[in-house]
Structure formats: C-alpha cells, structure tokens
Amino acid sequence: xxKRCGRCGVPLEGIVYKFVVSTIFGIRxxxxxxxxxxxxxxxxxxxxxxxxxxxxxxxxxxxxxxxxIELSAALKVGDKIHIKGHTSDFKQDIVSMQxxxxxxxxxxxxxxxxxxxxxxxxxxxxxxxx
Ligand SMILES: [Zn+2]
Numbered sequence: 001x002x003k004r005c006g007r008c009g010v011p012l013e014g015i016v017y018k019f020v021v022s023t024i025f026g027i028r029x030x031x032x033x034x035x036x037x038x039x040x041x042x043x044x045x046x047x048x049x050x051x052x053x054x055x056x057x058x059x060x061x062x063x064x065x066x067x068x069i070e071l072s073a074a075l076k077v078g079d080k081i082h083i084k085g086h087t088s089d090f091k092q093d094i095v096s097m098q099x100x101x102x103x104x105x106x107x108x109x110x111x112x113x114x115x116x117x118x119x120x121x122x123x124x125x126x127x128x129x130x
Pocket of ligand 1: 005006007008009010036037038039040
C-alpha cells in the first residue's frame with residue numbers, strides 16, 4: 001500500500017504519485033511533516049479553522065454579553081463567525097451589530113463593532129467568518 005497524505009489522502013509514492021500527483025499538481029511529501037503532503041502542511045499549521053480571519057476581540061462586556069471586534073475585513077448581520085482563542089472556541093451568527101452605539105447592519109475594516117456573543121470572549125481572540 002503506497003504512502004498517502006494523512007490529511008487529504010493523496011498518494012505520496014507509487015506510480016500515481018510519480019506521474020500525476022507530483023507532475024500535474026505539484027504535490028510532494030511535506031518536508032516539515034512527512035506524514036502529510038505539502039498542500040496540507042500549511043492547513044495543519046493553521047489548525048482546523050475554516051474561513052477567513054476578519055478581526056479580533058478588542059474588549060468584552062460581560063454584563064451585556066457583548067464583544068467588541070476590531071475588524072480587518074467587512075462583517076455584516078447574518079454572517080456566521082467562529083471565535084477562537086486560548087479558552088474560546090465557538091461558532092455563532094451575527095444577530096446584531098453596533099457601531100458608536102448605533103445599530104448597524106455591517107462594518108468594514110478598521111471599525112470597532114460591538115456584537116452580541118453567545119459565550120464569553122477574551123481580548124485577542126481571533127474572529128473568523130465561516
Ligand atoms: Zn494532503
């Protein structure tokens with residue numbers, strides 16, 4: 001049985017690897033972690049997060065269950081986010097958003113928006129749009 005990438009299952013040796021995978025797709029065994037291919041190596045380093053990082057938690061108002069997100073990309077009401085930090089790791093929908101104490105339907109890069117969060121968050125937690 002030919003060796004395969006432990007993450008995506010692509011063959012890493014044998015005839016399919018030699019003539020298809022490596023030649024056409026440029027896939028090789030990872031130098032850092034030979035159990036996976038070079039395409040999955042970065043994905044492993046990034047962890048299991050899917051989605052795009054769109055900001056980070058700047059502050060948390062526990063009595064309001066509101067997290068302040070410093071946005072590095074656009075975010076709007078209805079988007080689904082994943083908040084991840086050392087002790088935070090959950091997904092939720094954006095049900096409301098505030099900017100300068102006004103309800104808004106979207107925020108853009110550079111904005112500090114307040115969003116209702118379903119769990120406790122911490123400054124520095126990363127926010128991903130999924
Ligand atoms: Zn792979």
